[in-house]
Amino acid sequence: MKIRRRPGGSTRRPTAPTALAATALTAALTLTACGGSSSAEDSGGRLSVVASFYPMEYLAAQIGGDHVKVTGLTAPGVEPHDLELTAKQVGSVQKAGAVVYLKGLQPTVDKAVGQSRSKHVVDAAAASPLVDHHLDEGAEEQDGHAHAEGTGDPHVWLDPTRYATVAKAVGAEFAKADPAHAADYEKNTADLVGRLAALDEEFRTGLQGAKQKVFVTSHAAFGYLADHYGLEQIAISGVDPEAEPTPARLATIHRAAEQHGITTVFFESLVSPALANSVANDLKLKTAVLDPIEGIKGGKGDYFSVMRQNLAHLRTALGTTS
Structure with missing residues (x-):
């Protein structure tokens, strides 16, 4: 197996759930199966939300506002493809009141979400279906692994209109998870979608x-x-x-x-x-x-x-x- 060299000279194997990550997932599943308190709400009564990486975390925080406590799984400045969940992080996914992620980008997150107790899960790839952008022949030969998986390009947030579609899905799911604050989630979603529409217009005008x-x-x-x-x-x-x-x-x-x-x-x-x-x-x-x-x-x-x-x-x- 080829070792990849990261910035600064460190090495990391290709992104995949390692034995350590798999052990953490198994341990966390065992703990949650044995009981323990639910973290659907934090001590302040806020909806507990777990988000897989920055674009999902940003949506959750903007739409949830003061009514949610958002926990991001990927630390700031960390390349999300490299994420390996700890047992504590897996446990947070299992017990979250809502989860926001993008299926296919982070295998360890996908596995944890698949075992989650939460009835309120938003998959950005389902809200805005991924497209497999066809590159030229030379690029497809070098990157055949990614194309063979057939998951498509995950970077939907770089199109503000697609990101807005995901935002609407997040707002709707938060309203289901926390009906008492549904009106606020609806307002926050509308505000964010409006800002994204304005950004879209900035790009259209700016690139003319x-x-x-x-x-x-x-x-x-x-x-x-x-x-x-x-x-x-x-x-x-x-x-x-x-x-x-x-x-x-x-x-x-x-x-x-x-x-x-x-x-x-x-x-x-x-x-x-x-x-x-x-x-x-x-x-x-x-x-x-x-x-x-x-x-x-x-x-x-x-x-x-x-x-x-x-x-x-x-x-x-x-x-x-x-």
């Missing part, structure tokens, strides 16, 4: 007049964004951010850069920029951050501020005139 429509990213996280705004992403790696590109893939990127007059290679905040920097140096291009917002480190903004940063960086790279 772009000199070219193609951009290069370190991995294929931006398919929904590209589709929605009439752009095309060319990814160095496929859906898996750690897949190493083949020589044929790199040659494809070189040709595309020359053909489309590409000026910038985008890298991400949670993954080493080494590969993007190497490609950019070879092509004598600039680099910039295009953040997939899978996790935000403390004090570095929220979903809306990072999306607006992405828009500004895209406008610069694509040569917008408006």
Whole structure:
């Protein structure tokens, strides 16, 4: 089995439930089966919500407001694909009043949710069905594992309209789980959906007049964004951010850069920029951050501020005139 090297020189095997994670899950299931108090509400009477990673956690907090206590399973700044649940985290999923997650992204979370007691589970992939964005032949060969699984691209939150659809599902489920505060959940959902509609319009307006429509990213996280705004992403790696590109893939990127007059290679905040920097140096291009917002480190903004940063960086790279 191939070992992948993470930023800073550490190594990690491909994402999958490890023996330790499996042991934690078994232990937690045993504990919950033996009884114990329910955590559907916290000591303050708030609905207890478990969210799998940042985009789901953000929705839960914005819609739930003061009526919920949200526990995020993925720590800020951690790449969500790498998550391995502790026994305590598995237990929190088992006993939560509501769970918000995206099936297929984090196998250990999927397994815990499958054994959860909660009657109120929101799967973002069910609310906004995933699309398997077809890459060119070279990319599919290098990233065949992700395509073979058939789960599709999970990054639905990068299209504000799809994210709004997930938000509506979260609001509806919170209202079922906590009917006493249903009106507040409905209002908070409507407010958030309105803000997402405004963000969508900002992107539409901001990307008008772009000199070219193609951009290069370190991995294929931006398919929904590209589709929605009439752009095309060319990814160095496929859906898996750690897949190493083949020589044929790199040659494809070189040709595309020359053909489309590409000026910038985008890298991400949670993954080493080494590969993007190497490609950019070879092509004598600039680099910039295009953040997939899978996790935000403390004090570095929220979903809306990072999306607006992405828009500004895209406008610069694509040569917008408006």
